[in-house]
Amino acid sequence: MDTFALILTILVALFFTYTNGFHDSANAIATSVSTRALTPRAALAMAAAMNLAGAFIGTGVAVTVSKGLIQTPEGGKGMAILFAALVGAISWNLTTWYFGLPSSSSHALFGGMVGAALAGGTTVYWSGVMNKIVIPMFLSPVVGLIxxxxxxxxxxxxxxxxxxxxxxxxxxxxxxxSAAGMALGHGLQDAQKTMGIVVMALVIADVEEYGDPIPVWVKIVCAMMLSLGTYAGGWRIMRTLGRKIIELDPPQGFAAEATGASIMFTTAYLFRAPISTTHVITSAIMGVGATKRVNAVRWGVAKNIVLGWFITMPAAAIVAACGYWLIDLAVL
Structure with a gap:
């Protein structure tokens, strides 16, 4: 049963990575497609390849996710907490993808982790959540805008x-x-988040110990699932980022992508902070658009996107908590 629970949790983690790929692929390529710098197919192929490469150029974010946010739970209860956290994140990803809302897969995952941990009575490291998640959640869009x-x-x-x-x-x-840089940064940030979850599952199952290097197979499968998800595309969200916020031209698209990529690399290497690629590129597009004239940005659309940001963590946390309680009733 323990082995089955481990395999099931890892498979769900990989499915989360897949949804992350098609949910967030638009972050890297929407501006390039909307300005016709790249065709959609070429953009998706390039983004998938750079996502794959980005997963292998750092581990700091994975360490933060695996042991900086919640106390590692133990046994069957621990695996149930991790499983429920992933269910909460996936549910929110699919909901926002359906409505074309570029919310953050990262914050859906973190919200799911916190909600499931609280429901399961596991300690939440609130200082880690505040310093690594909440503060960057507010700062990164401001920095991206400026x-x-x-x-x-x-x-x-x-x-x-x-x-x-x-x-x-x-x-x-x-x-x-610049689009390749965005995709590389997306791989650096988002593939590592799932690596951290898989490592936590392996620790709970006593297969790995903290401090061990991340297994190569974990890096490979997480990177491949993110790339596959990216190639599947995220056309609904791409339309929101590429057209609905502001009509972009190539110089504006380059400025937004260069800004987003720079912020993602800086936070991953200097602060090991798992920031949202969605937050960064969306705010960068707004900042770039405001140079044309303030009312060139469709602030009504922007307001709905920002509202989605604030709802993401609580919504994913509630779904994850309910998921854990159901598992507790049925299995534990």
Whole structure:
């Protein structure tokens, strides 16, 4: 039964990664597709490949997720907590994907972990949740907004005497690089989050110990599932990011993607903080758009997206808690 519970939990964790891929693939490529810098198929293939590569260039975020947010539970109860956390995250991912709302898969996962831990009587490290999740949740969109605005302002000043049509052609090419950077950062951030969950499951099952290197097979399967999910695409969310917030041109798309990628790499390597790629790229698009004129950004759409951010963690936590209670009644 213990082996079955471990295998089932790992499979559900991999399915979460898959939903993360098709849910968040739009983060990396929506701007490039909307400006016609890349075709949808080419963009998805590139994003899938860079997601795969990004999963192998760091482990700091995985460590934070696996032992920095909740006390590692033990035995069958522990595996049930982890399983319920994943169910809560997947439920929210599928709901927001259906409605085309670019909410955060990361915060759905963290909300699920907290909700299931509380329902199961496991200690939540509130200082870790606050410092690694809540504070970055508020700061990263603000930083994305400001940096996006500044980067776009700098681009406008540097290329102020350049022929606009020539500049747009050049930035279409440059967007291939910036979109690849976004996808690499997405792999660095989001594949590691599932790695952390799988490592926690292995520790609960006494297969691994904390402090051991992350098994290579864990890195490979998490990276592959994220890439497969990415290639499956997230067209509903792509339309929201690429068109509904603001009509983007290639220089704006490049500025937003360069901003998002820079913030993701900085937080992963310097702070080991698992931030939301959705939060960063959405706020960067808003900041870039505001350089055109403030009312160029469709703030009504932006308001609905921000509202989704604040609902994500509590909603996933409630679903996860209910899931744990059901498992407790049926199995434990």
């Amino acid at each position: 940096v996006g605005y500044l980067v776009m302002t700098l681009i406008m000043w540097i290329f102020r005497r350049t022929n606009p049509h020539k500049a747009k052609r050049g930035f279409r090419i440059a967007q291939t690089v």
